[in-house]
Amino acid sequence: MNLVKTTLLSGLNTAVRMAAGLLSVKAMALFVGPAGVAYLGQFQSLLTITNNCSNLGIGQGIIKYTAEHKDNPENLKKLFKASSLISLIASLIFGVLIAFYSASLSIQLFGSTEHQNVFYVLAIALVFYSFNQTLMAVVNGFKLIKQLVTARIISAISGLFVTIGLIYFFGLSGALYALIISQGFGFLSLALIAKKQWWFNLKNFFGKVDSKTLKALLEFSVISLVSIILLHCRQIYLRDYLISNFSAEQAGYWQAMWKISEVYLMVVTSALSMYYLPKLSETKSAKGVKQEILKTLKLVIPAVLVSTIGIYIIREIVVSTLFSEEFAEVADLFFYQLIGDNLKIAAWLISFVMIAKAMTKLFLITEIIFILLFGGLAILLSKYYGIEGFTMAFAITYSIYLLTNLIIFRNLLFTKNPTLK
DSSP states (O other): OOHHHHHHHHHHHHHHHHHHHHHHHHHHHHHHHHHHHHHHHHHHHHHHHHHHHTTTTOHHHHHHHHHHTTTOHHHHHHHHHHHHHHHHHHHHHHHHHHHHTHHHHHHHHHSSSTTHHHHHHHHHHHHHHHHHHHHHHHHHHTTOHHHHHHHHHHHHHHHHHHHHHHHHHHHHHHHHHHHHHHHHHHHHHHHHHHTTSTTOOHHHHSSOOOHHHHHHHHHHHHHHHHHHHHHHHHHHHHHHHHHHHTOHHHHHHHHHHHHHHHHHTHHHHHHIIIIIHHHHHHOOSHHHHHHHHHHHHHHHHHHHHHHHHHHHHTHHHHHHHHSOGGGGGGGGGHHHHHHHHHHHHHHHHHHHHHHHTTOHHHHHHHHHHHHHHHHHHHHHHHHHHTTHHHHHHHHHHHHHHHHHHHHHTHHHHSSSSOOOO
16 A cells, blocks of 8 residues: 555544544633643643553554564564563553552642542553554554554544543543543454454464564664653643743643644654555665655645645634634744644654664664753743744754754765665
8 A cells, every 4th residue: 555545544534533633622622721731731741651651662663573574474473472571561560650659640740639540540541552552553564554544533433422521521530531541442443453364363462472572672662762751751841831930821822732733743644654664664775765755755745834834824713613712822823833843744754764774873862852952942932932932942943853864864865876874
């Protein structure tokens, strides 16, 4: 399946998930307000961290090696068994830690122990998240796009009804529980669809583990965990900074802007994860990698540019439709955020080579530098420009990140005889 077909299927998936996400956002905006949206953002960041910690962030490694060994059943069994062992042990360990530190986590994110019970539920659900991440990565690695899209659509629709119901009856607490419960639908729907595949057998996922395969996956674990934990800890810190130095409402405005970017870019990021990474992983020659990058850039960048221009023109309508009158100030944040979105996607298309070709050290160094750079610039510029400084920092950071990736891969992108060295 090529990028165009994948993008079309991804577009269907995104349309449904976007509609579900927008309705959920609207419900959150109406029932919990800007401050509530900020606190939900805090919890979503923690949820992303715990989800990835629950299988030590090996998802991209599973995608890569499933794509590489899809015609070798014995190697696939080694991969599945190693993945299951990591997922089981990690989810149990982090589940216990979350339960033990539930009071501290509640105070850190929400300023009180009022929502402590939410973390007990999260601790129990973590094992399901872990195996959902693993199973999704396997399906992705096989490029079973239709199955993956179907599972995600079922999950999105089911999660929407749960979210709206819980928010309506229980407010912020209900929204927090909904974020946990709705992810469980993903595991159930994906398992039901994947059971028809020849490889979906418990014997293939549990048994003696190959140490070399385990080590190879754990290298990706380092890549994923460092970047994801740092990224979302930065997000939590920045929201907390806004709450402390400006207001919870201001933090909510920035979170709303960030959410808008996530939603409309979902079609691109979904296509990248479902097609682009597996394709780069299975492409052996530097020339083939170069062709794939350039082809994808020509397709994706114009689409993102047109989308961002359109969104900027109707930004006030977007804000009033998605949120409420309380969020009117969000319209002032679009300009630099949308510039940053274009730069971010372009940079990602190039930097994915590091993941596909297991360039662990290089990826880690660049991730750490630019995660910290954005945090530092955001705080610095906010002193002069308020929360708009956060969006300015976003655009500046990704302009430098794109330039850095072009320099790193200059021999791959700009020479007649490309290399990956």
